[in-house]
Amino acid sequence: MILFQNVSKRYPTGQEALSNISLELGDGEMAFLTGHSGAGKSTLLKLTALIERPSRGQIVVNRKNLNNLGSRRIPYYRRNLGIIFQDHHLLYDRTVFDNVALPLVIAGFRHREIGRRVRAALDKVGLLHKEKAEPITLSTGEQQRVGIARAVVTKPPILLADEPTGNLDPTLSREIMNLFLEFNRVGVSILVASHDLGLISTLGKPMIQLNEGRLENPDQGTMA
Amino acid sequence: MNTEITQPVKPELHSRLVAWAVSHARAFFFSLGKLYRAPLSSFMTMAVIGIALALPSGLYLILKNMELAAGGWDTGARVSLFLKPGMPSKDQRALANQLRERAEIERVTVITPDQALKEFKQSSGFGEALNALDDNPLPPVLVIYPDPGMTDPKAIEVMVENLRRMNNVEDAVLDMRWLQRLQAILATAKRTVIVVSGMLALAVILVVGNTIRLDIQNRRQEIEVAKLIGATDAFIRRPFLYGGIWYGLLGAFIGIILVEASLGLLQGPVQRLAGLYESNYSLLGLSGVNGLWILCTGTLLGWFGSWIAVGRHIRDIEPS
Numbered sequence: 001m002i003l004f005q006n007v008s009k010r011y012p013t014g015q016e017a018l019s020n021i022s023l024e025l026g027d028g029e030m031a032f033l034t035g036h037s038g039a040g041k042s043t044l045l046k047l048t049a050l051i052e053r054p055s056r057g058q059i060v061v062n063r064k065n066l067n068n069l070g071s072r073r074i075p076y077y078r079r080n081l082g083i084i085f086q087d088h089h090l091l092y093d094r095t096v097f098d099n100v101a102l103p104l105v106i107a108g109f110r111h112r113e114i115g116r117r118v119r120a121a122l123d124k125v126g127l128l129h130k131e132k133a134e135p136i137t138l139s140t141g142e143q144q145r146v147g148i149a150r151a152v153v154t155k156p157p158i159l160l161a162d163e164p165t166g167n168l169d170p171t172l173s174r175e176i177m178n179l180f181l182e183f184n185r186v187g188v189s190i191l192v193a194s195h196d197l198g199l200i201s202t203l204g205k206p207m208i209q210l211n212e213g214r215l216e217n218p219d220q221g222t223m224a
Numbered sequence: 225m226n227t228e229i230t231q232p233v234k235p236e237l238h239s240r241l242v243a244w245a246v247s248h249a250r251a252f253f254f255s256l257g258k259l260y261r262a263p264l265s266s267f268m269t270m271a272v273i274g275i276a277l278a279l280p281s282g283l284y285l286i287l288k289n290m291e292l293a294a295g296g297w298d299t300g301a302r303v304s305l306f307l308k309p310g311m312p313s314k315d316q317r318a319l320a321n322q323l324r325e326r327a328e329i330e331r332v333t334v335i336t337p338d339q340a341l342k343e344f345k346q347s348s349g350f351g352e353a354l355n356a357l358d359d360n361p362l363p364p365v366l367v368i369y370p371d372p373g374m375t376d377p378k379a380i381e382v383m384v385e386n387l388r389r390m391n392n393v394e395d396a397v398l399d400m401r402w403l404q405r406l407q408a409i410l411a412t413a414k415r416t417v418i419v420v421s422g423m424l425a426l427a428v429i430l431v432v433g434n435t436i437r438l439d440i441q442n443r444r445q446e447i448e449v450a451k452l453i454g455a456t457d458a459f460i461r462r463p464f465l466y467g468g469i470w471y472g473l474l475g476a477f478i479g480i481i482l483v484e485a486s487l488g489l490l491q492g493p494v495q496r497l498a499g500l501y502e503s504n505y506s507l508l509g510l511s512g513v514n515g516l517w518i519l520c521t522g523t524l525l526g527w528f529g530s531w532i533a534v535g536r537h538i539r540d541i542e543p544s
């Protein structure tokens with residue numbers, strides 16, 4: 001599903017964020033990406049979402065080599081991904097419903113279909129009763145869950161999450177992680193960057209450890 | 225939990241066209257709603273556009289009115305037809321009558337050599353000296369007044385050329401300085417309208433472009449999020465383009481209102497002025513076609529202005 005082959009990323013500043021990374025996340029698998037701050041976790045996710053391009057090596061997602069994907073195809077590629085960030089990137093000038101509906105609007109779904117799917121996604125994250133609320137009136141945890149609902153509303157086969165529990169209390173963090181486990185249980189491939197080792201070590205999923213842009217446990221890089 | 229979550233869902237192919245139309249309709253109304261939610265700033269942008277469109281339209285109308293009014297004036301063009309000296313006065317009158325038949329000629333007066341000499345003696349003050357002449361050296365002259373409807377100097381010149389080639393005609397001299405001046409003034413005014421229109425069209429494009437550019441900057445985060453969840457540039461551009469179209473169209477409406485209002489203010493004085501010239505001339509307003517022109521021009525300029533803005537700025541915004 002997601003395959004990195006000798007991938008390096010050097011930013012224009014000269015900073016080598018990733019060095020010679022090879023790893024594989026199979027269909028329907030879930031893994032955690034850990035490492036110190038600046039280890040390259042976000043960079044790895046950004047390369048997968050084509051927010052950045054690798055300097056060297058190949059990334060294959062859904063059997064498609066991303067190096068061969070022109071910039072015009074990027075929007076269509078991203079529709080296969082659900083992307084969740086620590087800063088949830090909600091739009092504060094519209095309701096929870098409209099925020100979650102945005103990916104469906106972009107993908108060109110019909111009105112009635114949008115209503116059905118948005119409510120299903122909000123139900124899944126337990127926020128159905130908040131559909132008419134303004135995001136600003138929600139707690140941080142609730143906003144994060146709205147972000148997750150938006151990421152899964154199109155039912156993408158892959159979820160990428162960057163520090164989704166970054167500033168949540170332990171109970172909320174566990175709730176969010178349980179949501180991911182649920183999605184994974186129905187076949188979604190998930191890559192979660194997190195340095196909440198205490199929490200993720202209890203979840204029984206493989207961990208990919210990065211250290212200064214290199215894989216810490218190369219033998220575990222391939223999960224099968 | 226349901227299992228269908230493993231399937232990425234794409235809209236069915238046959239509904240693609242509908243989706244495209246829905247997306248356009250959404251952008252259309254969304255951009256209109258945005259104007260409605262920021263009424264003051266939207267109105268100010270549209271008012272600037274309205275003024276920029278009203279100016280050349282008003283100038284154009286003034287010009288058209290001037291041309292129409294000028295058509296009713298005596299343009300003062302005259303042709304002096306110098307006949308062969310010694311032409312019998314019977315023939316002179318016959319020629320004059322023959323010319324009077326022509327449609328392009330309104331009036332012909334005959335000036336015999338005797339009349340001309342008398343006039344000349346009086347006006348020149350050389351009376352005594354001229355008395356010494358045995359023969360009258362002056363030729364008979366026909367003064368021809370072209371039809372006042374003939375306002376095209378070229379047509380008059382063609383007529384003069386034909387007159388000059390007639391039998392018994394020595395020369396034909398055209399005096400139409402007045403007409404030429406009027407035509408020159410109108411031509412200058414026309415050119416001015418074109419230049420002013422061009423500059424103001426540019427102003428509209430810049431105003432809309434700048435408004436849309438600011439709008440894009442204000443919604444930077446929204447654009448980044450949209451790109452992150454798979455929005456194409458075309459999708460993101462659409463509401464901004466419709467925004468430009470709305471600015472242009474509504475601005476043009478304001479422009480039309482401004483022109484008509486100004487015309488209303490001018491109507492009274494113009495009628496008083498016309499009254500002094502014993503005319504009942506009343507100002508010509510914008511025709512339906514003119515109005516349509518202004519609306520189309522405004523819309524097109526608005527679209528173009530926003531097109532320039534979105535082309536550059538939306539491509540530059542990328543999620544990071």
Ligand SMILES: Nc1ncnc2c1ncn2[C@@H]1O[C@H](COP(=O)(O)OP(=O)(O)OP(=O)(O)O)[C@@H](O)[C@H]1O
Nearest residue numbers: 011012013015017036037038039040041042043044
């Ligand atoms: N846009 C950029 N331009 C230049 N350097 C960058 C850029 N983004 C990240 N870096 C550098 O690349 C390295 C890896 O950054 P990255 O954001 O991937 O780390 P991270 O593991 O996500 O850290 P954190 O846990 O703090 O989020 C860092 O040294 C960072 O300074």
Ligand SMILES: [Mg+2]
Nearest residue numbers: 041042043162
């Ligand atoms: Mg990071």
